[in-house]
Amino acid sequence: MRICRTKADMRALVRAWRQSGETTAVVPTMGYLHEGHLSLVRKAKIEADRVVTTIFVNPTQFGPNEDLATYPRDEDRDLSLLRAETVDAVFMPSVDEMYGDGGDTYVEVPGLSAILQGALRPGHFRGVSTVVTKLFNIVTPDIAVFGEKDYQQLILIKQMVRDLDAPLEILGHPTVREADGLAMSSRNVRLTEDQRIEAVALSQSLDKAEQLAETAPRIDDLEAAVRSVLSDAPSGQIESIDIGDAETLAELSGALDRPAVILLAVRFGSVLLIDQRVVRPAA
Numbered sequence: 001m002r003i004c005r006t007k008a009d010m011r012a013l014v015r016a017w018r019q020s021g022e023t024t025a026v027v028p029t030m031g032y033l034h035e036g037h038l039s040l041v042r043k044a045k046i047e048a049d050r051v052v053t054t055i056f057v058n059p060t061q062f063g064p065n066e067d068l069a070t071y072p073r074d075e076d077r078d079l080s081l082l083r084a085e086t087v088d089a090v091f092m093p094s095v096d097e098m099y100g101d102g103g104d105t106y107v108e109v110p111g112l113s114a115i116l117q118g119a120l121r122p123g124h125f126r127g128v129s130t131v132v133t134k135l136f137n138i139v140t141p142d143i144a145v146f147g148e149k150d151y152q153q154l155i156l157i158k159q160m161v162r163d164l165d166a167p168l169e170i171l172g173h174p175t176v177r178e179a180d181g182l183a184m185s186s187r188n189v190r191l192t193e194d195q196r197i198e199a200v201a202l203s204q205s206l207d208k209a210e211q212l213a214e215t216a217p218r219i220d221d222l223e224a225a226v227r228s229v230l231s232d233a234p235s236g237q238i239e240s241i242d243i244g245d246a247e248t249l250a251e252l253s254g255a256l257d258r259p260a261v262i263l264l265a266v267r268f269g270s271v272l273l274i275d276q277r278v279v280r281p282a283a
């Protein structure tokens, strides 16, 4: 497994693969890897000849009062997990290598960045779309794989790639969960024992909404059901419950008459957990 710490090294490697007729898939991450990330890697391996994982905790997507300084990191463990998956290369640049002295150019998808979880984290999605564009330009992949757990991020990156005619395909992958249903997340390790037990309410509230979708509910009823199950987690502060069109994220109201996505953001102490579920009206 090649470890590339410079843009030049990364570019040269993928260029050589392309010259030998091989395709490349990239899996962008912020490290502290878990089975969710590894499932994206396995999908990437099926879809392309070569797989690159990127590990970069991107400062520009964290707000001033967010957890950049305490974001969990373990480079050695990440590398041994990726070796075991026989990933071809890991791109792990320093902040200086990525941003250098720093210009002020950025990439933004204004509509999607501002709404829903973007409204909770001002500037977050601008940081994401900018760093993802840089990663695409450095790795030059044919395919990139992202998790559905970060659903708004996935929709936003798909739109960015469409709007900018970026020459790659974006693939989504379902959320991988712990045995009790909690969506895997690097930040789960920062939950206390009690918060970890209560955090199962996120996935349980989505299960409840999915069952309710069978009964031709109104959007308001779905939200009330989610809120009621989340009240079983008193240490979790609900930051947002959004229900939008599953493809465009446009806000929905009235009867559930099309596939809708429920997006949750719940804060346990300083840890913001997110989860999502697509629900469909009964056939």
Ligand SMILES: Nc1ncnc2c1ncn2[C@@H]1O[C@H](COP(=O)(O)OP(=O)(O)OP(=O)(O)O)[C@@H](O)[C@H]1O
Pocket: 028, 029, 030, 031, 035, 036, 037, 039, 040, 145, 146, 147, 148, 149, 150, 173, 174, 175, 176, 177, 183, 184, 185, 186, 187, 188
């Ligand atoms: N449980 C999961 N199942 C599938 N994909 C996941 C899961 N968790 C994260 N991913 C995906 O892995 C990629 C990298 O995400 P990231 O490194 O931020 O991991 P994370 O566990 O979501 O971390 P955190 O939520 O704490 O920032 C993203 O495309 C994300 O959607």
Ligand SMILES: CC(C)(CO)[C@@H](O)C(=O)[O-]
Pocket: 028, 029, 030, 056, 058, 061, 128, 131, 132, 150, 153
């Ligand atoms: C896509 C990403 C790697 C960009 O920093 C990050 O937002 C993430 O891990 O989901």
Ligand code: BAL
Pocket: 030, 061, 062, 150
């Ligand atoms: N997976 C999203 C990265 C972040 O929370 O900044």
